[in-house]
Structures are given as structure tokens and as C-alpha cells.
Amino acid sequence: MSSTSFAVLAKARAKFGKRLTEKDYNSLLNSNSVAEVMSYLKSYTHYAEALRDINERDVHRGRLEVLLRQHLFYEFDSLCRYDSQMSTGFSAYVISRTEIEQIMRFLTLLNTSSTEKFIYQYPTYFAKHTEIDLQKLALARNYDEFLTILSNTKYSQIFEKYKPDENNLLPISDIENDLYTFVFSNLKKVIKSKTKGxxxxxxxxxxxxxxxxxxxxxxxxxxxxxxxxxxxxxxxxxxxxxxxxxxxxxxxxxxxxxxxxxxxxxxxxxxxxxxxIGYVYASDISPRVKYKLARKNMYFSNNPSVVMISYMFVAETELMNIITLIEGTRYKLDSKKIQSLLIV
Incomplete structure (x- = not known):
């Protein structure tokens, strides 16, 4: 194993070791307000730096989620900076997933004639990592303008297949499926060409x-x-x-x-x-399986690329848990109900 490969393994496992513990989750579950959740995350967890400038007494759920996603994105970007043969492919995969999330959010808003809301939520930190002009996208008000803005991107041929129906609605699910099929097809090619054994x-x-x-x-x-x-x-x-x-x-x-x-x-x-796996709703099954496999790889795989992507999946799950905790606390759900929804 090269020194750079060993560095990826060591760095990813070090980050994994800083994940929220059972004690952390118990403390968060015992919080009586969103402010208490935020105070704990800032004082006792690895999110302290990411949340340093946020006021826990005046926290907005949307702003908080953007900050945490930014933190996750930069963590993974830091791993991809190492000279691993799969880093470029995984970096492209992560960027593409984020692009699709933003594209689908915009198209969903377009279907409800409320695209003006996009500008308040798009991740400004991501702008320098994507070929999509997010500021221009925020100003688009119809599908033709959307097509023009995305015309020079790798997704343009997918969007050209579609147009609004007689009710001016787009087939959101079909578009999303085509986008993810495109991304996963490219990732599969990268894995087959860049890895072996x-x-x-x-x-x-x-x-x-x-x-x-x-x-x-x-x-x-x-x-x-x-x-x-x-x-x-x-x-x-x-x-x-x-x-x-x-x-x-x-x-x-x-x-x-x-x-x-x-x-x-x-x-x-x-x-x-x-x-x-234990699950409450059928929709829980897929993320719980992903977390189970990723966690297993963190302990037992010796392949840097496998550990790197598995760490990302574990970190994404932890972010989902934090959002669940915040929403549950905000709406005064019973702590046992919130706990049943966590993936740990």
C-alpha cells in the first residue's frame, strides 16, 4: 500500500472515530429545545467548528442543514485531495449527486410556480465546484430558460428529451431517474477501469x-x-x-x-x-442497509477507496440523524419516537 493510500485510510478512520457516540445521542435525545441540541453539538462534538458562527438561540432549520451539508462536502473533498486512484471518480460522483439534488429541487419548484424560493436555499459554497451557474438558475422562471442555462452541461441531452405537459408540469420522477442512471453508469465505468481485485x-x-x-x-x-x-x-x-x-x-x-x-x-x-435490520417504516430500509454495509467496511476493508466512500455514507447518515433530532425536538415528539427513527 502506498503512503498516500495509507493516509486516506488513516484519515477516514480518524474521522469515523469522531462520530457521535451512544452517549452523544442520549444527551441529544434528552434536550428540551433546538437551542439545547445546538449547544450540545457546538460544545461536545466534532461539529463545533462547523457551527461556530451560528447562534443556537436563533437557529433556522434550513440554514443549519446547509451548514452541516457544507461541512460534510468539505470533509469528503479533503479526502479526495489525496492521490488515490479513485479519488477523481468519487469526487465527480459526489459533485454530480449534489448537482442533481439542486436540479431536482429547482424543477420541483418550477412545477409549483415558485422558483423564486430557490435563491434562498441553494448552497453558495457549492458554486465553485459545479459547472452549473446556480445564480443564473435561481433567476430562471420557465423550462426554456432552464434548458438554456443547462445547455452546456453534461446533463443537457437528458433535459432536451422532456417538456412540460398541457398543465405545464414536468415528469419529475422520470427526469430524476435518468439523471441518476447517468451518474451511476459513469461511476460503474470508473470502478471497472480504475480498480481490480x-x-x-x-x-x-x-x-x-x-x-x-x-x-x-x-x-x-x-x-x-x-x-x-x-x-x-x-x-x-x-x-x-x-x-x-x-x-x-x-x-x-x-x-x-x-x-x-x-x-x-x-x-x-x-x-x-x-x-x-430493525426499521419503523419501509422507507427506512434502504438507508439502514446502506449504513450497515458502510459501517462494516469502515471496520474490515483495507481498500482506501472503499473506506473513503463508506465514510461518506456513514457521515451522511449521521447528518440525517441530526436533522431528525432537530425536527423531533422542535415539534415536541416523544424521545422514544425520535430514537426509533435514528439509524445507529
Missing amino acids: TERKELMELFTVINDYNNFSRVLRLKKYYNLTPEQIKNNLLYPFSSISEKTLDRMCRAESSGEVFSVMQETHTGKLIEQ
Whole structure:
């Protein structure tokens, strides 16, 4: 192992060692207000520097989330600065995911004719890392203006396929699926061209299981909330990295109930993980599986790229937990209810 590879391993595991502990979560669960949650995070956790300039007595949930996401982005960017053969690919993956999050947020606002809200929430820290002009995007008021602003980006061909319907609405789910399929296809090519042996095997397995569960969650969500046909659901699935056969995915899409979707999933190799995790809602399953796999890699993998991406997934989960704690505390939910929603 090269000195730079060892540095990536050491740095990622050092960051992992600073994650919130059971004691931290118990203290946060016992907080009586958002101000107390913030005070604890600033005083006793590794978020102290990121939250240094925020006033816990006058905290805005949106501003707080932006600060924490900025902190996470820069943490991962610092890992990608090391001369690891996969760093460039992972950096591009992280940037693309953030770009898609912002694009989908804008298009969702466009569907409700409220794009003026975008300017108050887009992450200014991200502007220098993306080819998208976020300031211009914030000023767009229709899909044609959006297309013009995104015309010179790698996503332009995807957007050109779509246009608003007779009600001036865009097929948000279809666009999101195409964007993530594009990103995961590129990542798969990077992994196959830049890695080999156990490193390639571990990376492929990690993303395959994650995307299998993403597809499982999508089938459940699209059936429950959108009443789509089996063919429409199949067209909204992510196929790069999927290990579930087309025949099995077809059975999921044609299932008559959520229970039947669960049964089909549990017949697959990756679906057996459902029995090993505790969850409150079906939507919890995919992030809990991701966290379980990432945490395992942090302890047992010796491949820098695997540890690096696994650390990012662990850190993202911790951020989700903090947001859950803040929202739960803000709305005075019972601490046991909040605890059941945490992924630890």
C-alpha cells in the first residue's frame, strides 16, 4: 500500500472515530429545545467548528442543514485531495449527486410556480465546484430558460428529451431517474477501469446492494403514492449496479400489494438483509442497509477507496440523524419516537 493510500485510510478512520457516540445521542435525545441540541453539538462534538458562527438561540432549520451539508462536502473533498486512484471518480460522483439534488429541487419548484424560493436555499459554497451557474438558475422562471442555462452541461441531452405537459408540469420522477442512471453508469465505468481485485469487488458489491434497495424502495413508493402501471414503474428503476434479475423486478412491479413486493425482494440474495435490520417504516430500509454495509467496511476493508466512500455514507447518515433530532425536538415528539427513527 502506498503512503498516500495509507493516509486516506488513516484519515477516514480518524474521522469515523469522531462520530457521535451512544452517549452523544442520549444527551441529544434528552434536550428540551433546538437551542439545547445546538449547544450540545457546538460544545461536545466534532461539529463545533462547523457551527461556530451560528447562534443556537436563533437557529433556522434550513440554514443549519446547509451548514452541516457544507461541512460534510468539505470533509469528503479533503479526502479526495489525496492521490488515490479513485479519488477523481468519487469526487465527480459526489459533485454530480449534489448537482442533481439542486436540479431536482429547482424543477420541483418550477412545477409549483415558485422558483423564486430557490435563491434562498441553494448552497453558495457549492458554486465553485459545479459547472452549473446556480445564480443564473435561481433567476430562471420557465423550462426554456432552464434548458438554456443547462445547455452546456453534461446533463443537457437528458433535459432536451422532456417538456412540460398541457398543465405545464414536468415528469419529475422520470427526469430524476435518468439523471441518476447517468451518474451511476459513469461511476460503474470508473470502478471497472480504475480498480481490480478485492477493491473492485467490494465497490461493486457496495453499490449493487445499495441500488437493489433503492429499486425496492422505488417500487413501494411508486405503487403507494403514484398509482403507476407496472411498465411505468419499471421505467423508473435504476439498472446500473442492479443484481436483481429483470424477471424478478417485473414481479415486484406487478405485485398486487406491498406485502407481495416484500416477499419477492426477500427471495433475492440482497433481500435477505431485511431480516437483519430493525426499521419503523419501509422507507427506512434502504438507508439502514446502506449504513450497515458502510459501517462494516469502515471496520474490515483495507481498500482506501472503499473506506473513503463508506465514510461518506456513514457521515451522511449521521447528518440525517441530526436533522431528525432537530425536527423531533422542535415539534415536541416523544424521545422514544425520535430514537426509533435514528439509524445507529
